[in-house]
Amino acid sequence: MQVHRHPRPTRRTAAVAGPLAALLLLTACGGGGGDEEPAAGDGAGDAAEPVTLEFQSLSDQPAAIEATQAVVDSWNAENPDVQVEIVPAGWDGIYDKLITQFNGGAAPDVIHYEAASIVPFARDGYLADLSEYMSDERRADIPEGVLESVTVDDQVIAYPTELQSYMVFANRGLLEAAGVEVPSGETMTWDELREIATATTAGGVAGLGWGLKSPTAAFMTLGPQFGGEYFDGSGADAELVVDEGETALPELVAEMTADGTLAPVTLSQTGSEVLASFYAGQVAMTIQGSFQAANIATDAPEGFDWVVLPPLEGPEGAEQAANPQTLSVNIDSEHPEEAAQFLEFFTEPENLASLNRADALIPATTSAQEALATELAEEPNWAPILASGQYFTGAPYLFVDAYAQWKDTVATPAFQRFLAGETDAAALGEELQAGWDEINA
């Protein structure tokens, strides 16, 4: 933020600043204290006493909770000196909880989150640099784009664990009825997608449904396929770039809405809500987070024949911006080394494979992806999803300071206005830019 200050410390300002400083100093000093009183009552500082690490986990699917517990149990069995204790928390509200925990010096040792949201904490100095702890083996195993998404100022600030990509799910019956052959290549271009959408649009059925209630994340993730990077630089110096590459995808969506091949009602819904239309045969295809494969498997009506199409590819490639789930270590943890060792263990291929299988997500290491692919060779719908794992790329937006504010106050409203047909592409670009300038004024 370019706030120019004129600090003219008079006596009065010092008087105001005094108690404030004291309070905030408390914050800073409190940092180390937070971990001296872990839940397990180890008051006496006996040397033989085992180290206890608090692991705040966000796993929410029953199977994933079990998988996480299993990994922790096996670690605890192997490491009697370093006991890990899971503290479950929910995704909803976790950001608020973390920011208070960090500022109050009460954050847990090991923190589960996602790259886009944890990077700001790294920037503000709350996360340990894991570069020196990460084994060469692991470093080589994490795809470059994914590693990039957890690297802040040349420091690795988290171990990536699980990823999702945007995939196209199709109703095989509707495709066949329209005489469309289900694509089976390595990738599928957006042009092919449009062709299929056009072919399947008929009599109350729209070719495509896309839940774009929160459009910004989708456009940021798929932007690279059209050369849309949105940001240049990082931190406070980042610049917004809105060019043809950036507006290409929103324009494509607008065109498909206009020619009736994309069901307009879905644009304002969440992905899950669109699935209802998909099951009802009102849309032939839908773009969804890859994890929805698991929900479709349980919620689709009996006999519903669905297929995951090959990863999407734009004029600039099949890349999708990586925003992995992450495990980080609190910089004020008393035992950063032990915590990092636990993360190293947690991300071993078989552990990541079992966790990702439970969550229906894509493992963040190549060897875990391969392990999962072998395990799930029988299930054809997993193949394209896992194949999309090779196209993850680092995303500039993760490292932009004012991104969260721009997203909520400028980008999302602007995209919504554009998708609702209230503005055209030129106006969209102007709104995005003007809002960015105002935030950074």
Added chain:
Amino acid sequence: MRTLVRPAQYTALALYIVFLGFPLLWLLSASVKSSEELNSLTVSLLPTEWRWDNYSQALERQGLVRSSANSLVVALVSTALVVVIALPGAYALARFRGAMRALGTGWILVSQVFPVILVILPLFLILRTVELTDSLVGLTLVHTTYTLPFALWMLQGYVSAIPRDLEEAGSMDGAGRASVLRQIVFPLLMPGIVATAMFSFVSSWNEFFFALVLLQSPENYTLPITLKMFIGGEGKVALGPLAAGSILAAVPSIVFFSIMQKRLTGGLLSGAVKG
């Protein structure tokens, strides 16, 4: 005329009940639907197939019972504290004018307007110093403190609504101040006290932000925290179990309301005043 009034009243009441009750009926219906049906386009109040496993899932999955017990204790204790503390304060605010009243009113308003997010960090540090973070005692104190302004404000409204003449008449009859308060003011205030208690209970019962930020151990979680855990990342909502959990969780409040609403009736009290 009279014959038309009653039917009109019943019709209006029915409309209110539909408006207030229908969303809950819908929630009830969601709680007995299968995930497949909830994720379809079928619109029907009655499920095609009754499913009770949402309830068992809600019960076993997230420690619902334990967090309900926590919420109940915190809500009841803070309600009791609020009423006991606020009653004398509100009386003073209503009856004694002057600088204190202005100051009290001013603070009540400011404390309710200032965004909680800006207060939470200093509050967290204060509680941490006295080791009351991650503690139900600490949460109870916080709920008490942040419900107090409301309670004071409402109760002083109820006190103001009691004509001062009544009190003065009592004094002239020779009754002492304490007995005036006990015999005249207190009975008249009863509905107001009950309404305030209900409010305190509910606001503690539903409070999310302080509980989220202050509580760390799962065994201390309150109900809103537990219910939120049905909402996962990427907007995944376990609708059925969430609906079932919310309905189970509403039972203590409904019991509390049923007990309290009887005391909202002031019929007997006006008689007491006359006598």
Added chain:
Amino acid sequence: MSTATAPARTSARPPGPPRRSGAATRARRREAAALVLPSLLPVLVLSVAPLVVGIALAFTDARLVRRPEYSVVGLENFERLLGNGFFWESFRIGMVWAVSVTLLQLVAGMGLALLLAADLRLQGLTRVLALIPWAMPPVVVAIMWRMIYSPNAGPLNAALGSVGLPDDVNWLADFSTALPAVVVVGVWVGMPQTTVTLLAGLQQIPGELHEAASMDGAGAWRRFTAVTLPSLRPIVTSITSLNFIWNFNSFSLVYVLTEGGPGGKTMLPMLFTYLEAFKNRNIGYAAAMGVVLVVVVVALLTVYLWSQLREEKGAR
């Protein structure tokens, strides 16, 4: 606000309580202090202290970072805020939201309270039914209403369709219906509280006042305006001012419903402050927003309360 004109009226009323001797005044003061003290203690420690820190932050460039360094910048945050168009736009939306929800809550709550106070059958049951929305945590309320408003799988559109009305309104996503739709949810959530408060007030009105009015031959409406409303005035004042504050302050309900969308139509000012404080971690600038909100809301309420107080006195 219509009340803004009220202060123009001047009334030359003598101060209410008769003058007392010095000793009696001191005794009364001591009594008042003793009565207020229990409220004061927790409030000073857990509310006033954090509040003062929060307000003081508005005059600094503090950020939420580890080992923060910051300086006092005086009014700079406020100057910057003056030029923040987004903030003021959300402020406008917040006003529309808070005023409309508060008014509707009052009107709807008053109607329901009168019905519940009338000697109808099944009184206990209807009272509890009317209160149940209260027992629902806001997040559940929001999810429930999202289901009801669903454009293609919701009961609202299905019901409209079954009586031949258009059944494809996208309530929460259409630019013209989004704000009214969330206002309805706001009223739904706040009604039980307003109703109970007013109901308690109604019970407190001495029965003989109504009897006297009836004997004078006053009809139902006349009794309402001549007896009920004046007696309720302090309570109506209290609950509307509090409802207004809460509505102005609430954003979590609307956030789950619409995330401020579509196109920023439901972006409330608290959401703004939240983004600045927690997402941008500019706690100093955010505190300045908080202070501005406090100043404006308290100013509005002071005018409102003052005018109410006058009318109250006038009515006595």
